[in-house]
Amino acid sequence: AAESGLNAWLRYAPYAGSVFDQSKVPLHIVALNTSTASPVYVAGQELQTGIDSIFGQQCNVHHSHWGPSATIVVGTIDEYTSVYGELSSTPELIEDGFWLNTTGNSVQILGQNERGALYGAFEYLSMLAQANFTPVAYAANPAAPIRWTNEWDNLDGSIERGFAGNSIFFANGVIVSNLTRAAEYARILASIRINAVVVNNVNANASLLTPDNIAGLGRIADAMRPYGVQVGISLFFASPTSAVQGQANLTTFDPLDPGVVNWWTNVTNQIYAKVPDMAGYLVKANSEGQPGPLTYNRTLAEGANLFAKALQPYGGVVMFRAFVYNLVNESIWTQDRAVEAVQFFQPLDGQFDENVVIQIKYGPIDFQVREPASPLFANIPNTNTAIELQVTQEYLGQQCHLVYLPPLWQTVLDFDLRVDNKTSLVRDVITGQRFNRTLGGSAGVVNVGLNETWLGSHLSLSNLYAYGRLAWNPADDPTSMVQDWIRLTFGLDQSVIDAITQMSLESWPAYENYSGNLGEQTLTDILYTHYGPNPQSQENNGYGQWTRSDHLTVGMDRTVSNGTGFSGQYPPEVFQMFENISTTPDNLLLWFHHVNYTQMLKSGVTVIQDFYDQHYAGAATAQTFVSTWQSIQGLIDAERYSDQLFRLVYQAGHSLVWRDAIVNFYNNISGIPDEAGRVGNH
Numbered sequence: 001a002a003e004s005g006l007n008a009w010l011r012y013a014p015y016a017g018s019v020f021d022q023s024k025v026p027l028h029i030v031a032l033n034t035s036t037a038s039p040v041y042v043a044g045q046e047l048q049t050g051i052d053s054i055f056g057q058q059c060n061v062h063h064s065h066w067g068p069s070a071t072i073v074v075g076t077i078d079e080y081t082s083v084y085g086e087l088s089s090t091p092e093l094i095e096d097g098f099w100l101n102t103t104g105n106s107v108q109i110l111g112q113n114e115r116g117a118l119y120g121a122f123e124y125l126s127m128l129a130q131a132n133f134t135p136v137a138y139a140a141n142p143a144a145p146i147r148w149t150n151e152w153d154n155l156d157g158s159i160e161r162g163f164a165g166n167s168i169f170f171a172n173g174v175i176v177s178n179l180t181r182a183a184e185y186a187r188i189l190a191s192i193r194i195n196a197v198v199v200n201n202v203n204a205n206a207s208l209l210t211p212d213n214i215a216g217l218g219r220i221a222d223a224m225r226p227y228g229v230q231v232g233i234s235l236f237f238a239s240p241t242s243a244v245q246g247q248a249n250l251t252t253f254d255p256l257d258p259g260v261v262n263w264w265t266n267v268t269n270q271i272y273a274k275v276p277d278m279a280g281y282l283v284k285a286n287s288e289g290q291p292g293p294l295t296y297n298r299t300l301a302e303g304a305n306l307f308a309k310a311l312q313p314y315g316g317v318v319m320f321r322a323f324v325y326n327l328v329n330e331s332i333w334t335q336d337r338a339v340e341a342v343q344f345f346q347p348l349d350g351q352f353d354e355n356v357v358i359q360i361k362y363g364p365i366d367f368q369v370r371e372p373a374s375p376l377f378a379n380i381p382n383t384n385t386a387i388e389l390q391v392t393q394e395y396l397g398q399q400c401h402l403v404y405l406p407p408l409w410q411t412v413l414d415f416d417l418r419v420d421n422k423t424s425l426v427r428d429v430i431t432g433q434r435f436n437r438t439l440g441g442s443a444g445v446v447n448v449g450l451n452e453t454w455l456g457s458h459l460s461l462s463n464l465y466a467y468g469r470l471a472w473n474p475a476d477d478p479t480s481m482v483q484d485w486i487r488l489t490f491g492l493d494q495s496v497i498d499a500i501t502q503m504s505l506e507s508w509p510a511y512e513n514y515s516g517n518l519g520e521q522t523l524t525d526i527l528y529t530h531y532g533p534n535p536q537s538q539e540n541n542g543y544g545q546w547t548r549s550d551h552l553t554v555g556m557d558r559t560v561s562n563g564t565g566f567s568g569q570y571p572p573e574v575f576q577m578f579e580n581i582s583t584t585p586d587n588l589l590l591w592f593h594h595v596n597y598t599q600m601l602k603s604g605v606t607v608i609q610d611f612y613d614q615h616y617a618g619a620a621t622a623q624t625f626v627s628t629w630q631s632i633q634g635l636i637d638a639e640r641y642s643d644q645l646f647r648l649v650y651q652a653g654h655s656l657v658w659r660d661a662i663v664n665f666y667n668n669i670s671g672i673p674d675e676a677g678r679v680g681n682h
């Protein structure tokens, strides 16, 4: 059905303009590969399907030289030149890049490799689907080689922090037999140039490594390979002692023990026998109860390099997570979970093998509505890095709230860390540009499920779409990304584009305003659900997501002069800015400073009054999403219209619950009245 969400933004809705114009779009497609499982072959099919669907025009697909009339040629640049001869000028392409030329009679879509050719085909189709017939000729290259998703799928089929049903990969401890959805997911990911998926949860289970499951991984890889998407897996560090059926059972998982080295080498060899192009391993070690090298007094680098050495002969990479922390004690003023990553990893800079990438969450805590950029990006210049973003809205409304995330991600990607007093944007660190690294990029925690919308709500797909675009080009613009996505998803009506653009761009600021502003973090239930307001739960827990609120004061003192010292983990210019209240931006004030509720903000109101005002403002904005959505009734299909309306009405109501919970909490604890008289008993 047109309403089905399975095609995501690859809907290829019929073109409303004049009849098919062959001078604009050639009738013949030449896909320069005859193997049906190759990305170039798939690109030919995709072009055929797309053009048929958009223009109602059937094209023929050829797989070798075809020349009598204009064609759309898709293939690798090498194959093209061997069939059609040299190009007049050779575009500069790196791995996965492509050349798109629509200026001539024929359209050229030429990849540096097969994957690049497929990306180019999707680019061309995206233009056609948006009725963009402007002649173009350009080379497009990725900013970084690592453009991965992480799926937190458990082998029993459940998904940690997944809000769209059960796994498309696993059920009952094994890989599902029908992998149609895995192939469909790969298609969607290829269209946004994602090149690998880590299919199982970072809280991993050793039983993934049974011979049967390794064979199952081979089937997943086979399903995704035609789209140029590779498979990676998360590893449980203590697998050698886990009595994995079909594997040796050791008495130690010490990364320096020769038997352990052998065990992982052997398992890695078994995996590559079934998945010859496996992307690599993702490892969460010594974090949140997971075992790791520290268990044996080995360093995190020794732990990471154990896997790096096993993968090295195959060209695989280890994504080693920086999300390593010990529980902290709130009664000690200087304890702070935020400082731990730099403490663990900075001393190891330079000790990781070349095929290790440290995967760093955007902020030092955990996917909060606002965090400063993780200082770890500034502290390991001799190590490959990737940023970890979260598409699944764990703390941010779990897909029941519209929250368009790129403006949040941009605050980190565009942040200038001023390493050595030089421009050092996070986005240039992860691409390897700033410190001259060849490996790096992005990992997005997506957690798609069997739900027909993939993520649980139609509008949340804009986050996945934009994640892919940012992985390719971390400087891409949130507004143009969401507008392309709207046109592809909901059509070309200008009022639809305007309405959804406005809601999307207002959504993250609104959510921040009603769920915890001024850098206080998302005041949700910290202990378990991470959903709905629970300001009380921020205190007295070992997780360190504290606000240190009492009847007079609020905020975490992360200064060097009087607090946890976190601000000192940034290079000098940034440290100076965050160390001083006068130069700390209001939106991070309570992240860095412990102040009186009566502290004056740069905006000219007190902290407590700003809590009241912004929580009211944020919830008020959420009310407008309903009427804005209603303004496009009839301009999009009824099914998606009503499905999303239901969610927006819910969000509007829940935003009031958020607002009232938080303003009442602070009104009670501080006893300070709201100047506007909205809060408390009157």
Ligand code: GCW
Pocket: 152, 160, 161, 202, 203, 284, 323, 366, 367, 394
């Ligand atoms: O955000 C927290 C989540 C955990 C998650 C962990 C992590 C997979 O609440 O569910 O575990 O982070 O990123 O490892």
